[in-house]
Amino acid sequence: MKSNQFDAIVVGSGISGGWAAKELCEKGLKTLVLERGRQVEHLKDYPTMTSPAWEMPHRNQRTLADRQANPIANRCYAYQEDTAHFFVKDSEHPYIQSKPFDWIRGYQVGGKSLIWARQTQRWSRYDFEGPARDGFAVDWPIRYEDIAPWYSHVERFVGISGSYEGLDTLPDGEFLPAWEMNCVEKEIQKRILDAYGDRRFIIGRCAHLTEPQAQHLAQGRGKCMARNQCYRGCPFGGYFSSNSSTLPTAALTGNLTLRPDSVVHSLIWDEEKGKATGVRVVDRLTKEAKEYFAPLIFLNAACLNTNLILLNSTSRRFPEGMGNEHGILGKYIAFHNYRGSLSAGFEGFEDKTYFGRRPTAVMLPNFRNVKRQETDFLRGYMSFYTAGRAGWGSQRDMPLGADFKEANSELGPWSVYMMMQGETIPKESNRVSLSPDRKDEWGVPLLDIQVGYDDNDEKLLQDFLQQGEEMLTKAGCTRIRKSDSGQAPGLDIHEMGGVRMGRDPQTSLLNGYNQMHYAPNVFVTDGAAMTSTGTQNPSITYMALTARAVDYAVKELKKGNIS
Ligand SMILES: Cc1cc2nc3c(=O)[nH]c(=O)nc-3n(C[C@H](O)[C@H](O)[C@H](O)COP(=O)(O)OP(=O)(O)OC[C@H]3O[C@@H](n4cnc5c(N)ncnc54)[C@H](O)[C@@H]3O)c2cc1C
Secondary structure, rough: OOHEEEOEEEEEOOOHHHHHHHHHHHHOEEEEEEEEOOOOOOOOOOOOOOOOOOOOOOOOOOOHHHHHHHHHHHHHHHHHHHOOOHHHOOOOOOOOOOOOOOOOOOOOOOOOHHHOOOOOOOOOHHHHHHHHHHOOOOOOOOOOHHHHHHHHHHHHHOOEEEEOOOOOOOOOOEEEEOOOHHHHHHHHHHHHHHHEEEEEEEEEEEOOOOOOOOOHHHHOOOOOOOOOHHHHHHHHHOOHHHHOOOOOOHOOOOEEEOOOOEEEEEEEOOOOOEEEEEEEEEOOOOOOEEEEEEEEEEEEHHHHHHHHHHHHHOOOOOOOOOOOOOOOOOOOEEOOEOOEEEEEEEOOOOOOOOOOOOOOOOOOOOOOOOOOOOOOOOOOOOEEEEEEEEOOOOOOOOOHHHHHHHHHHHOEEEEEEEEEEOOOOOOOOOEEEEEEEEEEEOOEEEEEEEEOOHHHHHHHHHHHHHOOOOHHHHOOOOEEEEEEEOOOOOOOOEEEEEEEOOOOOOOOEOOOOOOOOOOEEEEEOHHHHOOOOOOOOOOOHHHHHHHHHHHHHHHHHHHOOOO
């Protein structure tokens, strides 16, 4: 028992779990991090980080055999020969798609922090106020002011590059120097601003060290070299991952115990004590069952797995899953609508080039229904664009040998790509549940995902395509083509909800500090906690919520309110 007892347990070592571990360890708690996947040590376990494509068996292409074996993972743009080892293989981790849903996962120490695209925008007051104003989901129990200092706390440590713009729809943060737009992006930005007056595209905010500060160097990280091969693991620690940043910092305190290969099956509810006391684990390799105990439990297994673990944590007190007093666990799942994109040409600037592979795009904060309801659909979307010249980085279609070098020295025309990131409305019918009869290799019931689009999503998509075409036309683009990918939910990899925060225990599972209303020593601080989705990339908000929740939880523990 003694060796299985800790001050805190964190389930999952990805973006949010890494933050929980760092904050808990720094506050002096002996912390156990349970991670279902294998160990991935920074640098040592990045086998392709410096490999050129010609050293890879298939020149960094996906093979037909792999596409057939892993159709879901293959739909993710970041899944290639150089990154495949950081993605879950479809056949090893089955789930049930009652509706089509591409569940993209990274089961290893570091989770998806190794393979994320690192875009990091704060939410604004309009995002937190949205559900109450527009009458959907439930009111967020917090507002922008509650989380703003925690965004700052996280941004300083992570290292976020960005420009100061003073926009109330996308608040500024603690930024390292911004990446630069190229000449065509600047021209398009100017023409769109001139045409609309209030549509200001800005350079994307992202978790890259453009100018490392002392605390980043202390983490052993260095400057981003604009290679844009981040998904392989970065030899410089130029982008933020749990492996390069939070986990090593937690380990330095001497308070961290990290156990890879530990599949958390469920939480333990002690009927006599009337509280959650620990977790049940199945060893990934030996299948041995183990139990670990702590007065404080943080769930950070990523949105849908956190839902799964709670649904599977049944007891006499909670027969439908831990904390699920009112039957809403697993419901009100939402995601981001990524279906719309546009491509176009751009004439001129043929004598201009740009340097490096910038790891971010140009972005426009949502301009739809921000301050009042203006359209026949709810909420809005963020828009992104990039402009680039053909010839660089498009080796795929080029000849080999001398012709290859020749072709690479000639730059082609400019082209522009624009895409959307739309808010979706959490609904009771978008839900997950457990299969009554099918289990995985570790004896855990399979997750049944029932999440789909609705009319609001269709209208929002059409609006983006119409507005995108109009903006690109006003910007002087040519050959504009609109596209609806028709992709299933999930491929956005921004699934949220199911264990939502709220003010009322009858309609939510967590309070304003991510603490379960009915299991107060359990905290959920990954995407499962999200009441609504906003239009921003979500992970920086998970990190800020996590740091804030740890601060609260440890104070409560010290006061004796959690034991
Ligand atoms: C290609 C790609 C691009 C992305 N781009 C962006 C972006 O630009 N910006 C952004 O904000 N977000 C982006 N995301 C999403 C981002 O990766 C996630 O939001 C983020 O990783 C979520 O953090 P998390 O801690 O909840 O989950 P994860 O980082 O996935 O970590 C969860 C961990 O829990 C472990 N785990 C799961 N189940 C169990 C269990 N039963 N027992 C023990 N351990 C378990 C997993 O193995 C994993 O290590 C992207 C994701 C991908 C794949």
